[in-house]
Amino acid sequence: MFELKRYVSRPCKTWATKSNYMKPFEKLIAGLGVLAITASVALTACSKSADTAEVSDEVSIYLTDDAGPFDNVFVDIRYVEVKVQEGYENKEHEGDKDDDDDDHFDDNDKDGDNDNKSKDQFGKWDTLSIRPGVYDILKLRNGVDTLFAKGRVKGRVRKIRLTLGRENSVVLAGTAYPVLLHPGINNYVYIRTLNRHHEMLAAKHIGFWVDFDISSSIIKDGSKFYLRPVIKPFCEKQFGKVQGKLVAADLHTFVKIYNAKDSGAAIPERSGEFKIRGLNEGTYKAKFVGVSASRLVDTTINDIKVVKGKETIIPTVTLRR
Template identity: 30%
Template sequence: MKKLFLSLVAVAAIGTLVLVACSKENSKNGTTVKIRMTDNPVNAEAVNVDIQQIRVKFREDSLGGWMNLDTHAGVYDLLGLQNGVDTLLAIGVVPADTLKEIRFVLGANNSIRVAGIDYPLSVPSGSESGLKIKVDKRLNGTLDSLLIDFDAALSIHQTGNGDYQLRPVLKIK
């Protein structure tokens, strides 16, 4: 089963690379970047994450701050994003420069469904400073698409009092 899953991930990665390589969406002021999301399996019926904004940051000396991408804000069930399924979260024209970080700003509507019961997922600093991913990737003058694996299985922790906490594990695929 694990071998099949790894094969599917490899096929999805190759397909993404082919799409990125074949795309020629250029801009005089920079490049277009797309942020996509997928997930690994977890023992729950639903894992809902409220994504409000995606921000990107480039080299310290180039822009000096965060850029907001055009984000498809909403509540996403991570379990619907498994086995090669992903979704477009954000897109925007950015400088052809070195992308250093991606920040996910979360809202308050995060939850997990276990045995038919919805439980709130608390997210330490998710709506304040956001969840950051270190990237260090040079974006060229063509379309760049980054696939983020929001690993629900490693991100969800049940506390001693039965509450659930989301400490996101995010990886670039």
């Protein structure tokens, strides 16, 4: 757990001036004036505080995986922070006008402008509690997730920021390879969040799921592997999921669900079962592809309907050589 340092303001010193030596009557008049101003400021401050009173929300972030064709993918995660817009509350997506405005609030808040910053005009960064270290992302596939980070914030969560370490690697066909950060990017990963990306788990407790898209995040260039993280936020209520089962001569198979705007992927379990979460509503295709030297014939299924908050079941698929 990381300790969030707080900065405490120091009292100002009072310096002697001519006003310290005024005559008693002048001091009385001046004192009454100061008292009136102080009372006015206090009333204004109390009114403002009542109008923008904030109650802290508990935030939970769950990590899951959109699988890729590897044995293991190890990602080193050191910090998780959330960018909070103070004075605004976290609420569930209702499809109203306020939500439309929310979609464009921070269009000018560029990710690169946040590097090494604790706050700006769009909000401040709060550090959440996590277990820093290396995560085997592929263990979090087919509907599995883990409580990844948690904490309390005052205000609306606008972005999530991950800070990556250097101990990143993949295992492919039993051989481990180091994974470097892709040229041109640093160790910060930003995830923009909207109202539809979280749900209320309980009163004043919001939950996000972040889907690490391994197949898009790991890039092979010659004999080297690079990491360019692609992470998608979602929640169960506002996104759909697809579940199915694969029967094949062997299970070295990669499943991809896709349309023109969205996609997801899975590697079936030994039982052949798979699940893909965090899909936007729409009509998708499912493609089943044999990896390595499996020599399985690729199969595509069309017209898969995905509905938010629902699970779509695909009929059992059989692949043959």
